Amino acid sequence: MSSALERLPGGPYDVVWASPGRVNLIGEHTDYNDGFVLPFALPHRTVVGASRLERPQWTVTSEQTGETVTFGPHERVEGWASYVAGIVWVLREAGHEVPGAALSIASDVPFGAGLSSSAALECAVMGCLLDLGGHDVAMALRPRLAQRAENEYVGAPTGIMDQSASTLCRAGHALFLDCRSLATEQVPFDLAAQGLAILVVDSKAPHAHVSGEYAARRRSCEQAAKTLDVAALRDVDVAGLPGALARLDDEVMRKRVRHVVTENQRVLDTVEALRGGDARDIGPIMTASHESMRDDYEITVPEVDTVVRAALQAGAYGSRMTGGGFGGCVLSLVDAERCDAVERAVRGAFAEAGFAPPDAFVVTPADGTTKIS
Known part of the structure; x- marks a missing residue:
């Protein structure tokens, strides 16, 4: 596990999830054209710790920025915290009860370097919130939810690759993903x-x-x-x-x-x-x-x-x-x-x-x- 876990602010937590950044070995800008991509996950992680709150409110603290952002279920959030608020929004839109939570974030994924730091954050937050709410959502279904949050809430017109890679990749393999059917194959890459x-x-x-x-x-x-x-x-x-x-x-x-x-x-x-x-x-x-x-x-x-x-x-x-x-x-x-x-x-x-x-x-x-x- 990356050193991000050691730097996670606050705690103890009810649940902790980690999600990786990714690189794309080949297949740039083919994802939103229903094409094929071949990413693999990085050792670099975004780690999110979460504790349940008894009120419908979410508080997010970032180790990287030193900021804390608090929002309610109907508040619009901008900036880095919009990726967290987007996951709350999309889970509620999908019919899942999302409990209030205090979340803390630490990350080793370089921000703004094209290594999908946003998807790493989204997927780790989703893991925490689904756990806190007691929801069993299959891993294969989570990338679409995270992509919708990024497209419709954050406003970034990304394809499905980043969230799929952050969620579904395996060590020692590249993920061969058909972005139309969402069929995957783990291709050995040792x-x-x-x-x-x-x-x-x-x-x-x-x-x-x-x-x-x-x-x-x-x-x-x-x-x-x-x-x-x-x-x-x-x-x-x-x-x-x-x-x-x-x-x-x-x-x-x-x-x-x-x-x-x-x-x-x-x-x-x-x-x-x-x-x-x-x-x-x-x-x-x-x-x-x-x-x-x-x-x-x-x-x-x-x-x-x-x-x-x-x-x-x-x-x-x-x-x-x-x-x-x-x-x-x-x-x-x-x-x-x-x-x-x-x-x-x-x-x-x-x-x-x-x-x-x-x-x-x-x-x-x-x-x-x-x-x-």
Whole structure:
């Protein structure tokens, strides 16, 4: 368990839940197009401790911000606490009695780095509130509830991937998720056995999901699907891509569609490669994904492009941005013994470019949301 548990303010608690951040190995911006994604959970955790109150009120204290926010059942909440209030709201909307509670939060998931800190918070809070209310809601049903809270209460137009990864991932595996049917497969992803590692570099460039750019990409995809007379871009495959592009008049829309369709195929190719046993084979697919995000979806920034270039030059098998874009983190598949060398190369490239120093850490696939006590 991460050190967040030791930093949890207050206590003792009636119940404690922990939920991880996530990275997406491949499949960026395919989730809200009903496509395929392949995330895995991080060792980094958001931990929530909760105690029941006998009044219909929720008090939330954050170790990170030092703030305490209190709200009632009909009060509108903004800022970081809106993710907590959103879970209260969505559970009540779903017909569950949600008891008042005092909640405390501590987290090791970097905020604003594209590692899904919001979903980690939502899923841990949901575990606590369902427990306090005595509700038995299957894990497979929880991601949809958390996504609805983020979409309709918080106002972030995210897909289903983040909440699914935070809830359903297993250690040593990546989660192959069909975002239309919600079917899942746990794909073995044991890098250590092959002498490999995933190096995550946080570029420190600003990153925010609730943004006009993110929403604009989603609208463009929805408009393209309507023009192409399909339910979602998931219904266009690589073989049908040239014909689909020929039906679109807008060049920007063509680029967006090309990214989503080819990215969807890259997820399938990555899963097939991992089933084949040699994880090194996914390196070129990761790099192609980044190039598509840079050139067609246009969601990268100079900092993340610099990480990718430096990592590849230092010997990474593949490298790509993960997350919604416009900042955040980069994943690089490297030989485990080369992690330090690749990190030094990235730091040198940042210094040369005049960027603020990045953070870097090695990750292994971890378990999803768990009850601690």
